[in-house]
Amino acid sequence: MAKPQTPVDLADPALYQRGIPHEAFAEIQAAPGLLWNAIDSDPDDGFWAVTRHADVVEVSRDPATYSSAAGHIQIYDIDPDALEARASMIDMDPPRHTRLRRLVSAAFTPRHVLDHRDAIQDRVDRALDAMVAAGSGDWVDIVAKPIPISVISDMMGVPPEDHDYMIELSDHLVAGTSNEPLEASAYGNTTELRLLPFNSPAAHGINEYARQLGEQRRREPKDDLVTKLINAEVDGERLTDNEFTNFFRLMIFAGNETTRGSMAHLALHLHQFPHEFARVRSDHSLLESAAEEVIRYSSPILYFRRTATRDVTLSGTPIRAGDKVVMWYSAANFDESIFPGPLRFDVDRPLRPPNVAFGGSGPHFCLGASLARLELTILIKEILNRDLKVEVIGEPHFVPSNFVNGIENLQVRVG
Amino acid sequence: MPEDELVPMAIDDDLCIGVGQCELLEPEVFRLDDDEGRAHLINDGRLPRDRAETVVDKCPSGAISIRPTT
Numbered sequence: 001m002a003k004p005q006t007p008v009d010l011a012d013p014a015l016y017q018r019g020i021p022h023e024a025f026a027e028i029q030a031a032p033g034l035l036w037n038a039i040d041s042d043p044d045d046g047f048w049a050v051t052r053h054a055d056v057v058e059v060s061r062d063p064a065t066y067s068s069a070a071g072h073i074q075i076y077d078i079d080p081d082a083l084e085a086r087a088s089m090i091d092m093d094p095p096r097h098t099r100l101r102r103l104v105s106a107a108f109t110p111r112h113v114l115d116h117r118d119a120i121q122d123r124v125d126r127a128l129d130a131m132v133a134a135g136s137g138d139w140v141d142i143v144a145k146p147i148p149i150s151v152i153s154d155m156m157g158v159p160p161e162d163h164d165y166m167i168e169l170s171d172h173l174v175a176g177t178s179n180e181p182l183e184a185s186a187y188g189n190t191t192e193l194r195l196l197p198f199n200s201p202a203a204h205g206i207n208e209y210a211r212q213l214g215e216q217r218r219r220e221p222k223d224d225l226v227t228k229l230i231n232a233e234v235d236g237e238r239l240t241d242n243e244f245t246n247f248f249r250l251m252i253f254a255g256n257e258t259t260r261g262s263m264a265h266l267a268l269h270l271h272q273f274p275h276e277f278a279r280v281r282s283d284h285s286l287l288e289s290a291a292e293e294v295i296r297y298s299s300p301i302l303y304f305r306r307t308a309t310r311d312v313t314l315s316g317t318p319i320r321a322g323d324k325v326v327m328w329y330s331a332a333n334f335d336e337s338i339f340p341g342p343l344r345f346d347v348d349r350p351l352r353p354p355n356v357a358f359g360g361s362g363p364h365f366c367l368g369a370s371l372a373r374l375e376l377t378i379l380i381k382e383i384l385n386r387d388l389k390v391e392v393i394g395e396p397h398f399v400p401s402n403f404v405n406g407i408e409n410l411q412v413r414v415g
Numbered sequence: 416m417p418e419d420e421l422v423p424m425a426i427d428d429d430l431c432i433g434v435g436q437c438e439l440l441e442p443e444v445f446r447l448d449d450d451e452g453r454a455h456l457i458n459d460g461r462l463p464r465d466r467a468e469t470v471v472d473k474c475p476s477g478a479i480s481i482r483p484t485t
Contacts, residue, residue, distance in 0.1 A: 061476075061477055094429065094430075095429065098429070098432060101432050101433070101452070102432070102433060102451055102452045102453065103452075104452070105432060105433035105434075105452030106433060106447060106448070106449050106450065106451070106452035107452075108433075108435075109433060109434070109435030109438065109439075109447050109452070110435050110436070110438070110439040111435060111438060111439065111447070112435075352472070358475075359475075360475075361475050361476065361477065362475070362476060362477070363430070363432050363476050365432070365434055365475035365476060369434070370434075370435065
């Protein structure tokens with residue numbers, strides 16, 4: 001029996017050139033059951049497009065059925081040896097996932113991220129000072145990029161003089177999910193690209209950096225996450241070189257690219273919905289829900305994929321063991337059955353049911369959620385305290401990717 | 416009153432990934448271990464039923480439940 005097909009190819013980066021394709025997602029959400037998205041017109045390759053909020057939550061909370069290890073967590077398949085080489089906890093299921101996550105999870109709880117409040121405030125102040133001094137310029141470069149990267153780099157133990165290098169490298173990693181390749185030998189890379197995360201030579205750059213930093217911390221321990229990782233033991237064994245570098249890379253990428261995306265979109269929201277932020281300015285109790293609305297509306301990670309480990313029925317559609325199942329967080333966050341008037345930016349939306357920008361439920365719920373929320377809240381609060389007007393004066397350039405909802409360049413004028 | 420009835424909480428160690436929403440909501444009942452990043456019950460581990468249900472709902476990994484008292 002033929003599987004009902006998606007009306008568009010959700011894997012095509014071009015679909016995201018103007019941000020989230022709301023119409024296409026709404027059409028898919030309205031269809032009964034799940035729709036199948038063929039990949040590259042291959043009759044044997046494709047994925048189930050999960051777009052409704054309830055379905056995304058159901059998939060995310062059942063790792064035994066919807067595995068992160070049985071196949072890659074991105075849409076395209078990669079060879080098992082390539083998967084093995086790049087695997088971090090994001091590519092694993094419990095119990096191995098849980099053991100790795102616990103090595104760092106204490107640092108990211110709501111209570112512990114407050115330890116970074118002053119440092120975050122300092123970074124926010126510096127970024128906004130620079131933006132005001134410039135009067136106009138690229139919000140992404142001056143505000144959205146430096147704040148998250150400096151915060152996660154500090155936590156990892158990357159010194160300030162190397163923060164720009166982290167930005168450069170992770171920018172290239174994301175480019176690996178779009179259509180803009182680097183030279184294979186960039187960053188001194190000699191490894192086959194298919195064995196590198198995102199097939200990007202920038203991954204080699206990050207791995208090398210991680211190794212060197214790890215060596216330094218082995219000799220001179222400090223109170224940072226690299227020191228914790230380099231000394232950690234799981235099942236009585238130290239992390240292998242691969243496990244360590246993959247962990248480092250995961251932290252740098254995840255703690256950087258995503259929050260940057262929400263902070264970049266914040267400028268668009270300030271420009272498009274000034275009346276909403278005026279409400280927050282006169283009532284700071286709305287800060288939490290305002291930050292959450294920025295996150296919902298921007299959905300910095302568009303999707304993650306799982307692989308069915310058994311035959312299962314979801315939303316009335318039979319899924320076969322081995323099928324790819326893709327959770328479109330960016331669609332679920334605009335599910336009108338959960339978020340009435342989903343395209344309305346509302347700083348006072350109820351916080352329950354929660355948006356799924358952080359991954360819905362289950363063991364892979366975003367490690368950095370509390371940190372991201374704190375960074376964004378401090379930035380919004382400071383913008384409002386300074387009574388800054390942010391005006392977008394150029395067309396936003398969205399990162400051409402089916403994976404992240406990033407903005408590459410956003411010309412603004414502030415006053 | 417039923418809503419004030421105190422119910423005992425339970426944490427599934429295998430599911431807990433140390434997100435910390437429980438501790439944020441109910442710091443008198445849940446505490447995250449600094450080294451292991453795992454939640455533990457403290458004091459008498461009980462909450463009024465309606466607050467218990469909120470914490471159960473809020474845990475992203477579904478590790479928290481109300482312990483059956485039969």
